[in-house]
Amino acid sequence: MSSRRIFARPARFAAITPYVWMVLFFLVPFAFVLKISLSQTAIAQPPYEPVFDLTAGWEALKAAFSALSIDNFRLLASDDIYVFAYVRSLTVAATATALLLLIGYPIAYGMARLPKRWRAVAMVLVIVPFWTSFLIRIYAWINILQHDGLLNQILLALHLVSQPVVWLSTDTAMYIGIVYSYLPFMILPLYATLAKMEPVLEEAAGDLGAPPWQVFWLVTFPLSLPGIGAGVLLCFIPIVGEFVIPDLLAGSNSLMIGQTLWLEFFTNKDWPVASAAAVVLLVVLLVPLLLYERLQKRQLEQGR
């Protein structure tokens, strides 16, 4: 018996596992959602029709199939509420990601240039907030930002404002919350690429006549692009679908797509429209996701 046979089976099993996982926990649920998005709402249990009943026989199944329609997607396209929600989601995500990059880059750069023994400390400081529940941290921000909260008290004490500023239920509060929550996702990939970069490359650029800002633009920045790409996508994609932060910190006059989904599901009990909105969101996010995939692949190829 050759040794190859012994090892072939577990290896193949290991290779199949991620696909099984994807099919079971991504493709199958997505098929459900897609099917619901093509159904119509109904006052029933489950609250939509048609329902595929495998016991009802072939004809019934065929009838159910023909009852599916893309009406919900037409509705999404025609109703401003949904279009606005998508546009707002993308705008908020883009703005927040830009802010995250602006704030996260210097932090990551500073961390990467720390002496080795301090880097681990800095890393822990970035990660430690994760040990507290996400919801508690957002509620803490509500506390800080409210009328007589910490921020207003400090501003008043420093005589920077004469009366309390309204922070809560504003976009500012929402951006504070998003940037605060997602900062580690921006910092960590940036840090990883910047720490890998040899500082001697920056010295070489300086030596060849580049003043510090050119050193950054011509060497540091292009070499950190993989980290920037990873950080941007890691933040942008989940922020588009963000629900909790805008719901707790932003005003209710303009909703992000996550909030719209929630409304459709739980307030309007319109599962089909909510599912259709989710499918569209997924398709919209597929573009940056594929970009991210390609980027990772390129990085792997370069790292060989």
Next chain:
Amino acid sequence: MTDELPNIDAGADALPVAGQPLLRIENVAKTFGTFRAVDGVSLDIKAGEFFALLGPSGCGKTTLLRMLAGFEAPDGGRILLDGKDIAQALPHERPINMMFQNYALFPHLSVRDNIAFGLKRAGLARGEIATRVAEMVALVKLEGLEKRKPDQLSGGQRQRVALARALARRPKLLLLDEPLAALDKKLRESTQGELMELQRRLGMTFIIVTHDQEEAMTMASRIGVMKSGKLAQVAPPRELYEAPRSRWIAEFVGDINLFDGESRLRDGHRLVIGTRDAGALVVAEPREPLGAGKFSVAIRPEKVRLSRRGPVSEAGHETALNRLDGAIADICYLGGTTTYKVRLDTGGMIEASVANSARLDVDAYSLNQHVVAWFTPDDCVVLPS
């Protein structure tokens, strides 16, 4: 070929003033925490010199080089380039370029863009840059590889790109930090030759940092040996090897036999030195008179000659010779030479390096064979310990 082209950074005022060194390092010091990396170094370097800073790791040679490049600011002292103090100038403000130890090529740029990097920063016109890059590519024989990225090049090719990139701006001073350390032996030797040829042809001033004494000896016209942040000796290779100033330098540069002196006696222009391990040795009187401290007699292995019965008569006057009897204790065959360790009857050991001038080993000595090791007084030096 480059003589008529102006230096980008230096301009017309670059002509060195007669008698004034291109680079003057005055009492430069640098401390990291409590560690004195460079401790009051003063050194003049003339235009057109190929100067080597040699020393063991941690001796401060790299720190000194980094201060010349502007990556470290000295804590004290002045660095004058053409009479202008540049000690506090930033790297990009200095007409000095550096070739980095591991080349530090920009991985995201092609060979061409790596070489053009410094030229673009100097604000040269496009056409001028293209000409200059082509010139550099030809100079380091990289034709056809201009579009490659550094990771698509061999070690030797990367080294050439690094050299071309550093030379492209025609710096007044080129610093080379262990430029050949990453190359294998054969390539290193041929590259040494090319570097020397290049330096001579361009008439540029090179300062090379190396821990490899052979490399320094081969290439440099003058060597500065550094020890614990100080310059221990600055001399041409031959003087450094034949007339080291201290026991430490003698041991650091090449192999050497050392015998601790116990007594001395003047005899005309000679000194007779009593040693514990090798008996009385006759040596030439040192140029600088010996101080009161300890001293030793030093003799290079290749200057120790071996014979079966003693020196052949033509080799000189019997009285002017040091003659030590012993037996072969160890043989190390190195191809071109063989190193014999001889246990002397007086108790010490002496190493002799003998050229294998004949292919057949009729002249070779065998283990435990009785031999006479001999050398003339002029072949030894007396060194303070």
